[in-house]
Amino acid sequence: MDSLNQGEFSFSNDTIKQDLSLLIQALDSSISGIILTDNQQPDNPIIYCNKSFERMTGYARHEIIGHNCRFLQKEDRNQKERLLLRKAVEDGAECVVEIRNYQKNGTLFWNELYMSPIKNEQGVVCYFIGVQNDITRRKKAEMELLHQQEIMESQIRQRTKSLKESEDYLSSIVQTVRESLVVLDPAFKVLSINDHFLKTFKVSKEETEGKLLYELGNGQWDIPKLKELLENILPTNNPVEEFEVEHDFPHIGKKLMLLNAHRIELEGQYKDRILIAIEDITDRREIERRKDDFLSIASHELKTPLTTIKGYVQIMQRLMPDSADDKFKDILRKTGIYVERLNSLIAELLDMSRIQTGNIELHKEEFDFDKAIHEAVENIQAATKTHRIIISGKATNNYAGDESHIVQVINNLLSNAVKYAPESNEVKVYLSRVSNFLKVAVTDAGMGIKIEDQKRIFDRFFRVGEIQQRFPGMGIGLYVCDQIIKNHGGTLWVESEPGKGSTFSFTLPLEERNTNER
Amino acid sequence: MSDKTILICDDDEGILDMLELVLEETGYRIVPVKNSLHIYDEIEKQNPDLILLDLWMPVLSGDQVLRTLRKNPDTRALPVIVISASREGERIANEAGANSFLAKPFDLEMLVNRVNEMIAA
Ligand SMILES: Cc1cc2nc3c(=O)[nH]c(=O)nc-3n(C[C@H](O)[C@H](O)[C@H](O)COP(=O)(O)O)c2cc1C
Ligand SMILES: Nc1ncnc2c1ncn2[C@@H]1O[C@H](COP(=O)(O)OP(=O)(O)OP(=O)(O)O)[C@@H](O)[C@H]1O
Ligand SMILES: [Mg+2]
Numbered sequence: 001m002d003s004l005n006q007g008e009f010s011f012s013n014d015t016i017k018q019d020l021s022l023l024i025q026a027l028d029s030s031i032s033g034i035i036l037t038d039n040q041q042p043d044n045p046i047i048y049c050n051k052s053f054e055r056m057t058g059y060a061r062h063e064i065i066g067h068n069c070r071f072l073q074k075e076d077r078n079q080k081e082r083l084l085l086r087k088a089v090e091d092g093a094e095c096v097v098e099i100r101n102y103q104k105n106g107t108l109f110w111n112e113l114y115m116s117p118i119k120n121e122q123g124v125v126c127y128f129i130g131v132q133n134d135i136t137r138r139k140k141a142e143m144e145l146l147h148q149q150e151i152m153e154s155q156i157r158q159r160t161k162s163l164k165e166s167e168d169y170l171s172s173i174v175q176t177v178r179e180s181l182v183v184l185d186p187a188f189k190v191l192s193i194n195d196h197f198l199k200t201f202k203v204s205k206e207e208t209e210g211k212l213l214y215e216l217g218n219g220q221w222d223i224p225k226l227k228e229l230l231e232n233i234l235p236t237n238n239p240v241e242e243f244e245v246e247h248d249f250p251h252i253g254k255k256l257m258l259l260n261a262h263r264i265e266l267e268g269q270y271k272d273r274i275l276i277a278i279e280d281i282t283d284r285r286e287i288e289r290r291k292d293d294f295l296s297i298a299s300h301e302l303k304t305p306l307t308t309i310k311g312y313v314q315i316m317q318r319l320m321p322d323s324a325d326d327k328f329k330d331i332l333r334k335t336g337i338y339v340e341r342l343n344s345l346i347a348e349l350l351d352m353s354r355i356q357t358g359n360i361e362l363h364k365e366e367f368d369f370d371k372a373i374h375e376a377v378e379n380i381q382a383a384t385k386t387h388r389i390i391i392s393g394k395a396t397n398n399y400a401g402d403e404s405h406i407v408q409v410i411n412n413l414l415s416n417a418v419k420y421a422p423e424s425n426e427v428k429v430y431l432s433r434v435s436n437f438l439k440v441a442v443t444d445a446g447m448g449i450k451i452e453d454q455k456r457i458f459d460r461f462f463r464v465g466e467i468q469q470r471f472p473g474m475g476i477g478l479y480v481c482d483q484i485i486k487n488h489g490g491t492l493w494v495e496s497e498p499g500k501g502s503t504f505s506f507t508l509p510l511e512e513r514n515t516n517e518r
Numbered sequence: 519m520s521d522k523t524i525l526i527c528d529d530d531e532g533i534l535d536m537l538e539l540v541l542e543e544t545g546y547r548i549v550p551v552k553n554s555l556h557i558y559d560e561i562e563k564q565n566p567d568l569i570l571l572d573l574w575m576p577v578l579s580g581d582q583v584l585r586t587l588r589k590n591p592d593t594r595a596l597p598v599i600v601i602s603a604s605r606e607g608e609r610i611a612n613e614a615g616a617n618s619f620l621a622k623p624f625d626l627e628m629l630v631n632r633v634n635e636m637i638a639a
Contacts, residue, residue, distance in 0.1 A: 296605065300574060303603035307623035308532035314626040315540060343623055350605060363609070 033057070033132035035069065039117070039125050043068045044089060047127075056111075056134050058104035069130065072101035072111065085115065092117045092125035098135065110139035180278040188213045188230060191273065200280055202252055223247045229261060230274065238263045256282045299350045303343065310339045345474065351408075352460065352476050362402045362487055369399035369406070369438065370431055376410045377429055380418075386425065387418050393431035395438035400511055405484045409492075412477040413442040413504045419471055421446025421501065434507065437490070441505040448498040457494070458482045481506075522637050525566035527551040527583070528601070529575040533622075537570065540626055541633065554578040558586070561593060568636050573602035573610060581614040588615040597636045601629075 027034055033053030037044045045066045054061055057072060073082065081097040088095035094116040101111040112135045118127040174181055180197035184190060189212050198205065203217060213230075214222040225245045233240055239262035248254045258279040264270045313336050320329065374391060381389045410429075417427040424445040432439045449457060449464065456462045463475040478492075485492040485506045496502035524546045526537050534550040541548050549564045551557050554575045561569075569587075573580035580600060587593040600611035603622035611619040618632055 299605070300603045303622050304530050305532055307603065308530070308536045310623040311533075311536040311540065311626055315536075318626075339623070347605075 028052070031133075033130075033134075035064075035130045035132070037069065037128045037130065039089070039092075039128055044128065053132060056103075056109070056132060057101070058107075063104070073099070074102040074106075076100050076102065085113075088115060089128065092119070098139065109134050109136045111135070180280070182213075182276045182278070184213055184230075184274040184276065186272040186274070188274070190216070197278070200252075200278075201249070217250070220249055226259075229259065234261050234263055234274065238265065254282065255280055256285050295350050299346045302346050306339065306343055306346070310336075310343075313339060341472065348474065348476050348480060351480050362405065364400050364402055366398055366400045367403045368397045369395050369401075370397055372403055372407055373410055373429070373431060373440065376407045377414070380411060380414045384418055387421070387427050388425060389414065389427045389429060391429040391431070395431040395433055395440065396510060399438065399508065401488050401508065402484075406488075406508075409481045409484050409506065410440065410442070412481050416477060416504070417442050417444035417446065417502070419473070420444065424501070433510075436510050437507040438510055439505060439507045441503050443501065443503040445501040448500050448502055449494065449496040450498050454494050454496060458492070521547070522567045523547045523549060523564055524568045524570065524633065524637075525549040525551060525557070525560060525564060526570040527554055527557050527575070527580070528570070528572035529554065530572070533572075537629075540630065544630060544633075546633075546637075554580070554583055557583055561587075561596075566596070568633060569596060569598045570633075571598055571600050571616075573600060573604055573607055581610050584611075584614040584616060597639070599632060599636060 028051040030050060030052055033056045034048075034050045035046050035053055036048040038047045046064055046069055047066075049061060049064050053064070057064070070077075070082070073079070079099055081099040084095055084097050085099075087093075094114075096112070096114050099111050099113055100108060102108055112133040114131040116129055117125040118129060120126050175195045177194070178196055180200050181194040182190060182197060183192045190209050193205065193208050197203075198208075201217075208216060214227070223245060225247075229240060229243050229245070233243070239260065241260045243259040243261065245257045245259055246254065247257070258281050260277040262275045264273045264275070313332065317332055317336070320332065373395075377389050377391050414427060414429070421427070421444040426445065428441075428443040430441045430443070432441075453462075453464050457464065458478050458481075459475075460479045461475045463473060482492050485508070488508050490506055490508035492504065492506040494502055494504050524541055526534060526541075526548060528534050528537075528550075529552060531552065534552060538548045538550055549560055549566060551560050555578050557578075560566075571580045571584060580602070584598055584600070587596060587598065597617045598615075599618040599620060600607065600614075600616040601620045601622055601624065602611065604610065607621060608619045617636065620629060620632065
C-alpha cells in the first residue's frame with residue numbers, strides 16, 4: 001500500500017491532497033485515539049495512528065506502526081475482552097470493549113475500544129479502524145462505586161445480621177426479666193407482652209396480644225388509676241416511674257404493682273408506642289410490713305424492762321449515801337450510761353428498718369429551726385463534759401419539716417463529732433442560709449476520715465476499720481441521718497482530712513417564698 | 519405530805535413496782551392496776567387525782583381507756599399522763615386526749631416533776 005507513506009496519505013491530485021491534510025489535522029486534533037490496521041497483512045499490523053493515540057499510550061509513532069495492537073495489553077493477556085476482539089477480527093465484525101491497557105511506562109489505563117471493519121466491494125475485510133478512549137477516570141469512579149456498593153452491601157448484610165442478632169438478644173432479655181412488660185400502641189392496644197406477664201397475670205398470649213388493654217379479661221384491666229396514668233399523666237410527664245397501682249383482679253386477687261411507663265417520642269415507626277414495666281410488689285410490701293411490725297413489737301418489748309432497769313438505777317443513785325465509795329458511784333454512773341446506749345440502739349434499729357422500707361413517716365410541721373437546733377445542742381452539751389459545743393450563725397426560725405427527725409440528725413452528728421474527736425475539746429455548729437436553702441455544719445477537730453471512706457460512712461453498718469475496736473457503735477447513725485435529710489429534699493455530706501478533723505454539713509430547701517421574707 | 523392519789527395502769531409488773539417505789543417516796547397514795555379491764559372500777563373506788571397510763575396493754579389498750587374517760591363527764595377533766603415505749607406513742611396519746619406524754623424509758627426526775635406539776639394544777 002504505497003498510498004500510505006509515513007502515516008500520511010499521498011495522492012497525486014493537489015486538491016485531494018489538501019483535503020486530506022485537513023482530514024489528518026482533524027484526526028490529530030481528536031482526543032480519541034484512532035488507528036487503522038491492515039487486515040490483509042499477517043497479524044493485522046497498525047498502519048496509521050493519530051497524535052492522540054501516541055499521547056494516550058505514551059509510545060511514539062515509530063514504536064507503534066507495524067505492531068499488532070495487542071502490545072498495549074503487555075503481560076495482562078488473560079482478559080475476556082481479548083477473546084471478544086479476536087472473535088470480532090475473525091468474523092470481520094464490529095465490537096466495543098473496555099480493556100485494560102498499559103502505557104509505555106507501565107501505567108494502567110482503561111481503554112474503551114471501538115473497533116470496526118472496513119470492507120471492499122467484494123465484502124472482504126481489508127482494514128480495521130479502531131477508536132480508543134482513555135476511560136480510566138470513569139472506570140475508577142465506577143470501580144470505586146462498585147467497591148463502595150460491595151462494602152455497603154456487606155455492611156448491610158452485617159448490620160442485618162447483627163440487627164437480627166441483637167433483636168433476638170433483646171427479645172431473650174425481655175423474655176427473661178422477672179418483671180412484666182407490655183407494649184401498647186397509641187390507642188392502648190396490646191402489641192406485645194413478655195412471658196413474665198403471662199405468668200403473673202395467668203393469661204395466654206392469644207387472649208392478650210392485639211386486644212385493647214382496658215378490654216383484657218372482661219375489663220379487669222380497666223383500672224381507674226392506670227387510666228389516669230396512661231391518659232393524663234404520661235402525655236405530659238413522660239416517662240413515669242414508680243407509679244403505684246393497687247387492684248383486685250378477679251382470679252389472682254389483690255395485687256400491688258409498681259409501674260414504669262414510657263412513651264416513645266422518637267420519630268419513626270415506633271413513635272407513640274407505650275412501654276409499661278410492671279413490678280408485682282404485693283409480697284414484698286407484705287413482708288416489709290411484717291418486718292416493721294415485728295421490729296416495733298420487739299423494740300417495745302425490749303424497752304419495757306429497760307424502763308424498769310433505768311428507774312432502779314436512778315433510784316440507786318438517789319439513795320446512794322454521800323459517804324459511798326467513789327468506785328461504787330462510778331459503776332452506777334456507767335450503768336446509767338449503758339442503759340441509755342441500749343435504749344438508743346433499740347430506737348435506731350427500728351428507725352433503720354423503717355427507713356429502709358420507706359415507711360418512715362414524716363410529720364411535717366412548721367417549727368423554729370434555729371431554736372430547735374439550739375435546744376438540741378444544749379441537751380447534748382449538758383451530757384458532754386469533755387467538749388464545748390459552740391453554736392453560731394442563723395438559719396431560719398420557720399421551717400416546715402419533721403422536728404424530731406431533724407433533731408435526731410443533729411444529735412447523731414454531734415455525738416459522732418464528740419465520739420471521734422477524743423483528743424480535742426471543741427465542736428462547732430454553724431447555721432446559715434444559702435440561696436433558698438438552710439445549711440447546718442458540724443465541725444470537729446478529730447481523727448478525720450480518709451477520702452476512700454468518706455462515701456461509705458453513709459452506708460448501713462459501715463464503720464471505719466480502725467474505729468471498730470476503739471469506739472462503740474453500730475454504724476447506722478449516719479445512714480439514718482442521710483435518709484432523713486433526703487426525705488426532706490436536702491443533702492448531707494462530709495468534708496474531712498485525716499488527722500485534722502471533719503465537717504458534716506446538710507442543706508434543706510426552704511419553702512419558696514410564700515411566707516413573707518423576714 | 520399529801521393526800522393525793524395516783525392510779526398507775528400498766529401491764530408490766532416491773533414498771534408498776536418501780537413506779538410505786540418512786541412515787542410512794544414522794545408521799546402520794548399509789549393505786550397500781552395491772553389489768554386495764556379493772557381500771558374503771560378502780561377509778562370509781564379510789565377516785566384518783568392523776569392517772570399514769572400505759573398504751574400497749576392486752577385486751578383493752580391505753581388509748582381506748584383514755585377515750586372512754588374523756589367521754590364520761592365524771593372523768594373528762596381527770597389529768598392523765600401517758601407513758602409508752604411505742605414510737606407513735608406521743609401522737610396516739612395526744613389524739614386520745616392525754617394531758618401529757620412521757621416516752622419509756624423515762625427519766626425519774628422528769629416523771630416526778632411532771633406528776634407534781636399536774637397535781638398542783
Ligand atoms: C483496529 C484494531 C484496533 C485495536 N486496538 C486495540 C487496542 O487499543 N488495545 C488492545 O488491547 N487491543 C486492540 N486490538 C485488538 C488486538 O489487536 C487483538 O486483535 C486482540 O488482542 C485479539 O487477538 P489475539 O488473541 O491474537 O491477541 C485492536 C484490534 C484492531 C483490529
Ligand atoms: N466526726 C467523725 N469523725 C471521724 N469519723 C467519723 C465521724 N463521724 C462518723 N465517722 C465514721 O463513720 C462511721 C459511721 O458513723 P455512724 O454514725 O453511721 O455509725 P457509728 O457512729 O459507728 O455508730 P452508731 O450507729 O452508733 O452511730 C463511724 O464508725 C466512723 O468510722
Ligand atoms: Mg454515730
